[in-house]
Every structure is written in structure tokens, then in C-alpha cells.
């Protein structure tokens with residue numbers, strides 16, 4: 687499984703604010719390369735705005751997001767939802783697992799939406815649970831898992847459809863450093879396998895392990911390159 691080229695072209699998002707407007711993202715052109723890109727910057731600088739535009743959750747004021755040959759924002763709402771299902775995985779700060787489904791059922795859920803037959807769903811979910819070290823937690827409900835375990839289930843769920851693009855918003859934000867390290871290891875694996883992993887983080891240790899760093903300040907994005 688290889689990454690899909692993800693590219694922004696003069697991407698801008700302006701929000702109305704009181705009598706005026708705020709430029710949350712300013713004319714950002716960038717090609718995201720396979721591997722892990724960390725997006726860093728102070729609160730309010732435009733990181734979430736960027737991630738929401740890359741995901742197609744929000745609409746740009748101008749500019750484009752290309753995912754492979756697809757102009758993401760030219761797809762309709764339903765087209766984007768379907769595109770996300772087929773090509774994207776998401777990991778949030780809070781695991782967002784479905785409370786009434788077991789760990790295994792949570793992982794199967796995206797496959798069910800995609801129409802994958804039950805036996806294949808079960809096999810793939812089990813393999814993913816094992817790969818995040820939780821094969822013995824398959825029947826546990828989210829409330830019975832620790833924060834780190836729940837986040838590992840959430841990552842398994844994000845990876846089960848083998849997405850080319852993985853978007854993560856502060857995935858280690860609620861975790862102690864040991865659990866956070868384990869979660870980061872799991873996110874590094876798809877990056878090493880040539881997928882495009884983009885994560886927002888406040889944690890300098892997480893950013894230091896990424897292959898590329900984008901620093902956002904007042905809606906301006908710069909790539910930082912280390913020698």
C-alpha cells in the first residue's frame with residue numbers, strides 16, 4: 687500500500703469575525719510526502735483549520751486540495767464522505783470510540799460501512815487488534831479500556847481500511863508519556879510503509895520523531911528542514 691500524493695494549492699480559509707475577518711490559513715501550497723509530517727504552532731495559529739481542509743470537513747475560501755488526481759473540494763458532500771471512507775483514516779485526541787460497541791466491533795465498523803462481508807471484517811479487525819497488542823481486549827467495551835488502550839483501538843480502527851492518508855489531531859494529547867510513545871510507534875508504522883501521516887502535536891518529542899515539520903503561525907505555514 688503506497689501513499690496518495692496530497693497537495694495543496696494556494697489554500698486559504700478566511701472566517702468572518704465581528705465586523706472584519708480573520709485569515710485562519712493564508713495561501714498555503716505544499717506537497718505532503720509519504721512519511722510522517724508534524725504540524726506544530728501555538729494555539730489559534732491555524733493547525734485545525736488546515737487539517738479540516740485536508741479532510742474536506744471544511745471548505746476553503748480559495749485554493750485547492752488534490753488527493754492523487756482528485757480535486758477534493760469539487761466532490762459534493764456525499765462524494766467527500768465516500769472518498770474519506772475509502773482513502774482516509776482519522777485519529778483524534780479523544781478516541782471517539784462508539785461506547786456501545788466492543789473494541790473489535792469498533793474496528794469492524796468502518797468495514798461494515800464499506801460493505802465488507804462479516805467474516806473478512808472479523809479477520810481484519812482481529813489482525814489489527816493483535817498488531818496494536820490488544821488481542822485479549824477484543825470483547826471489552828471502551829469504558830473498560832485505559833486511555834492508552836482506547837487510543838490504540840482507535841488507531842486500529844483508523845488503519846483497518848488501509849487508508850493512504852492518516853490525519854491525527856493531538857493523538858497523544860491525553861496520554862502519559864509511556865502510552866503516548868506506544869501510540870506514536872503505531873502511527874510511525876504506516877508512515878514507514880509509505881503512507882502519508884499528518885499529525886497536529888504540541889509535544890516536541892512527537893514532533894522530533896516526525897520526518898517533516900510544518901510550523902504554523904498566524905495562518906502562515908512554513909516547512910522546517912533540519913540538517
Ligand code: ADP
Nearest residue numbers: 701702708710728729730731732733734735736
Ligand atoms: P489551532 O488549531 O492552531 O489552534 P485554528 O485553526 O482552530 O487554530 O484557528 C485559527 C484561527 O481561525 C483562530 O483565530 C480561530 O479563532 C479562527 N477560527 C477557527 N475556526 C473558526 C470558525 N469556525 N469561525 C470563526 N473563526 C474561526
